[in-house]
Amino acid sequence: MTTETRLVEVRTKILKQNDIAARALRARFRDAGVYVVSLVSSPGSGKTTFLEQTLRSLGGQSRVAALVGDLATENDARRLCRAGVPVRQITTGPVCHLEAEMVAQALDGWNLNELDFLFVENVGNLVCPATYDLGEQMRLVLFSVTEGEDKPLKYPTIFNTADVAVITKLDLADAVNFDRAAACQNIQAVRPGMQIIELSAKSGQGMEKWLQFLQIRAAIYHAPEGR
Amino acid sequence: MHELSIALSIIEVAEEEVRRRGDVQVLAVHLRLGPLSGVIKEALFSAYEMAREGTALEGSRLVVENVPIVAWCPACEAEVSVVAMHQLACSTCGTLTPEIVSGRELEFTALEIKP
Numbered sequence: 001m002t003t004e005t006r007l008v009e010v011r012t013k014i015l016k017q018n019d020i021a022a023r024a025l026r027a028r029f030r031d032a033g034v035y036v037v038s039l040v041s042s043p044g045s046g047k048t049t050f051l052e053q054t055l056r057s058l059g060g061q062s063r064v065a066a067l068v069g070d071l072a073t074e075n076d077a078r079r080l081c082r083a084g085v086p087v088r089q090i091t092t093g094p095v096c097h098l099e100a101e102m103v104a105q106a107l108d109g110w111n112l113n114e115l116d117f118l119f120v121e122n123v124g125n126l127v128c129p130a131t132y133d134l135g136e137q138m139r140l141v142l143f144s145v146t147e148g149e150d151k152p153l154k155y156p157t158i159f160n161t162a163d164v165a166v167i168t169k170l171d172l173a174d175a176v177n178f179d180r181a182a183a184c185q186n187i188q189a190v191r192p193g194m195q196i197i198e199l200s201a202k203s204g205q206g207m208e209k210w211l212q213f214l215q216i217r218a219a220i221y222h223a224p225e226g227r
Numbered sequence: 228m229h230e231l232s233i234a235l236s237i238i239e240v241a242e243e244e245v246r247r248r249g250d251v252q253v254l255a256v257h258l259r260l261g262p263l264s265g266v267i268k269e270a271l272f273s274a275y276e277m278a279r280e281g282t283a284l285e286g287s288r289l290v291v292e293n294v295p296i297v298a299w300c301p302a303c304e305a306e307v308s309v310v311a312m313h314q315l316a317c318s319t320c321g322t323l324t325p326e327i328v329s330g331r332e333l334e335f336t337a338l339e340i341k342p
Contacts, residue, residue, distance in 0.1 A: 005254055005341045010244050012335045014236050014258070097229055128229035130265035131333065153313040157265040160315075160327075189314050192323035 018132055021100035025135025032112035035218040036120065038134050040158055041142035042151075043124030046168040048076050050142060050201040051121055055083035057211055062116040067106050069098045069123045076121065086110070097128035100135055117218070126155040137221055144169040145178040149186055156190040163195070166210070170200040230270040233333070234278035237289075240335050245283045248340070253287040255339035261294040261332040262312045268293070290339075296330030 013019055029036050039047050051066060058064045065086040068076040077089035090098060090106045103120060112118070120136060122129040141162035143151045146169055152159045159165065165187045173180070180198075187194055197213060199206025241256055260268060268291055275289050300307040300317035306328050308318045316323050 005339055007257070007337050007339050008244075008248075009337050010240070010335050012240060014233060014240065014333050014335050016240065017236065095229075095232065097232075099232075127265065131229060131233070156313040157263055160263055161265070188323060189316070190312075192315055192325040 015131065015133075018100050021104060022133035022135040025100055025104055026137075028112060029118070029135060029137070032115070033222065034112050034115045034118050035138075035221050036118045036134075036136045037138045037140060037214070038120040038122060038136040039140050039142060040122045040126070040129045040162065041124060041144075042126045042147065045124070045142045045144045045147060046201060047121055047124065047142055048079055050166070050168055050199075051119055052080055052083050053201040053204070053207060054119070054211070054214075055080060055085050055087075057207065058117060058214075059083055059085050063114055064117040064119070065110065065115050066119040066121065067103060068121040069102070071096070071123060092123055096123055096125050097132055098122050098134060099132050103134050117214075126151075126158045130158040130161045138163050138217060140164050140166050142166045142168050143183075145173045145183075146176050149179050149183040152183075152186040152190045159187060159190045159194070162191070164213075165191070165194050165196045167196065167198040168201065170198050170205055171203040172200075230266060230274040231278060233266055233271060234274040237275065237335065238278055238282050238284050241287075241338060242283050244338055245340075251340040251342055253284055253338055253340055255288050255290050256284065256335070257290045257292070257337040257339065259292045259294050259332045259334045259336050261330040262296055263327065263330040264333040266333055292336070294329055294332045297328040298324035298330075299326040299328055300324050301326075 041047050055064055066080055067088050067090055069090045069092055070076055071092055074089045077087045080087040088106050090102050120134055139162045141159055184196055187196055197210050199210055241253060245251055260266060272289060279285050296309050297306050298309050300322055302320050302322040303317060309324060310316045310318050
């Protein structure tokens with residue numbers, strides 16, 4: 001450094017704007033009493049099928065809605081609409097992840113007070129979504145039995161930023177010699193203490209347990225002493 | 228490749244500072260980056276080169292301080308380093324360490340400027 005130059009301190013988070021938007025969303029969700037769950041995973045891990053079954057099951061008793069992110073097409077929104085609940089697609093174009101502001105814009109015109117649960121399906125990507133807070137209360141990371149037990153070790157950051165791991169496509173576990181113990185051990189290595197839920201949205205195995213878990217988490221959130 | 232979005236955010240923050248301080252030239256932008264931030268340093272450098280073009284940051288460089296992962300070890304009752312990013316266990320005794328003390332940083336720390 002020459003004598004002419006000087007170093008000035010600027011202490012700020014780089015994603016300040018996203019953090020501000022996420023904080024505003026979280027406050028909005030809290031005021032409206034809606035429990036927000038986001039889903040991250042690699043493409044093809046079964047996010048949409050899992051979400052469709054979840055929306056169908058919850059739809060009868062609770063007021064639910066979903067936002068789905070993809071680079072292009074409205075295919076997922078069309079698919080999820082079959083569950084009979086409000087669904088909106090967020091097409092991100094060249095952007096490989098959802099940001100809080102995109103979620104805020106997609107909610108435009110929806111009355112959050114009329115919802116109990118909102119699901120936000122991120123773009124299928126195990127890297128980029130890890131960095132962005134969306135104001136959700138619970139972030140699920142899904143990985144299917146066909147992806148290999150070491151997926152968590154290869155993408156530790158996304159597992160580390162998620163709250164719950166969901167192992168999907170359990171109906172295919174035998175066909176691919178899925179090593180359950182190894183998968184769980186790998187999840188624990190990258191996120192010690194992480195809750196793991198195993199299920200098959202296709203056969204329905206484990207779905208009831210997941211829905212119970214979700215209801216309990218939501219009840220804790222709504223309890224006066226909840227966070 | 229979300230590093231381009233990150234690079235654009237860095238430039239946004241830096242340009243705000245430049246505007247606030249009047250007509251200064253930015254020589255370097257200093258950051259702190261943890262391995263659990265989800266940002267790859269090398270990718271960020273290339274993205275920054277692209278993103279700075281035509282902005283007040285043109286010609287400036289990125290200086291990145293790598294922040295190591297530090298966790299609280301419940302067995303050692305101390306802040307410890309971990310085995311690896313994919314093995315969040317105490318490097319001394321091997322106990323799993325759920326509580327991360329640092330390593331998620333994605334922070335702007337300083338600007339090197341020339342009046």
